[in-house]
Amino acid sequence: xxxxxxxxxxxxxxxxxxxxxxxxxxxxxxxxxxxxxxxxxxxxxxxxxxxxxxxxxxxxxxxxxxxxxxxxxxxxxxxxxxxxxxxxxxxxxxxxxxxxxxxxxxxxxxxxxxxxxxxxxxxxxxxxxxxxxxxxxxxxxxxxxxxxxxxxxxxxxxxxxxxxxxxxxxxxxxxxxxxxxxxxxxxxxxxxxxxxxxxxxxxxxxxxxxxxxxxxxxxxxxxxxxx
Numbered sequence: 001x002x003x004x005x006x007x008x009x010x011x012x013x014x015x016x017x018x019x020x021x022x023x024x025x026x027x028x029x030x031x032x033x034x035x036x037x038x039x040x041x042x043x044x045x046x047x048x049x050x051x052x053x054x055x056x057x058x059x060x061x062x063x064x065x066x067x068x069x070x071x072x073x074x075x076x077x078x079x080x081x082x083x084x085x086x087x088x089x090x091x092x093x094x095x096x097x098x099x100x101x102x103x104x105x106x107x108x109x110x111x112x113x114x115x116x117x118x119x120x121x122x123x124x125x126x127x128x129x130x131x132x133x134x135x136x137x138x139x140x141x142x143x144x145x146x147x148x149x150x151x152x153x154x155x156x157x158x159x160x161x162x163x164x165x166x167x168x169x170x171x172x173x174x175x176x177x178x179x180x181x182x183x184x185x186x187x188x189x190x191x192x193x194x195x196x197x198x199x200x201x202x203x204x205x206x207x208x209x210x211x212x213x214x215x216x217x218x219x220x221x222x223x224x225x226x227x
Contacts, residue, residue, distance in 0.1 A: 025156070031046075044142075046142050072088065087110060104133055119138065157189075168206065
């Protein structure tokens with residue numbers, strides 16, 4: 001495998017949410033424009049939703065920097081909602097009943113103080129389970145979907161997944177994965193995790209035969225899970 005055909009990716013082995021690593025694409029352009037409008041207005045609310053591993057968390061990190069707002073998850077919500085004027089909250093669909101109550105009060109405070117409130121989840125607000133008062137309020141705010149990435153976007157995501165794991169990967173392997181694997185960001189990231197483990201434990205480069213082995217393993221696991 002020649003060095004000219006190989007992507008040498010020497011990055012820390014962790015998911016990178018650095019804003020300089022964010023990749024603007026047509027599938028996230030609507031969300032980016034919505035965030036920019038909030039930045040210009042200085043107030044407003046936004047609900048971003050999309051499939052797992054589609055880039056919601058990275059987008060929220062970008063929004064937090066652009067808007068100079070704190071980024072939260074359900075586990076890290078401020079105890080006193082009146083202590084903040086703006087908040088960006090990821091994974092709200094994982095909030096437990098107590099955290100949903102916190103979100104409800106945080107929403108009300110930020111709305112009354114004309115601040116910025118951005119949340120992200122895997123599904124739109126109408127599909128959320130839990131506190132009806134919270135769901136009804138979230139339903140009223142602007143929703144933006146992160147669209148399913150096309151082939152070129154999935155290629156870029158695979159490159160990023162490899163970079164996050166400090167993997168060396170040939171473009172031919174990326175093309176093979178997109179031909180043979182389920183074209184879901186979540187599934188592709190899981191495959192990259194398995195490639196990372198096998199490559200390290202077996203001290204093997206990431207090749208098409210290794211990728212084929214992992215895809216067959218994932219397919220077998222999914223078939224067993226569906227039995």
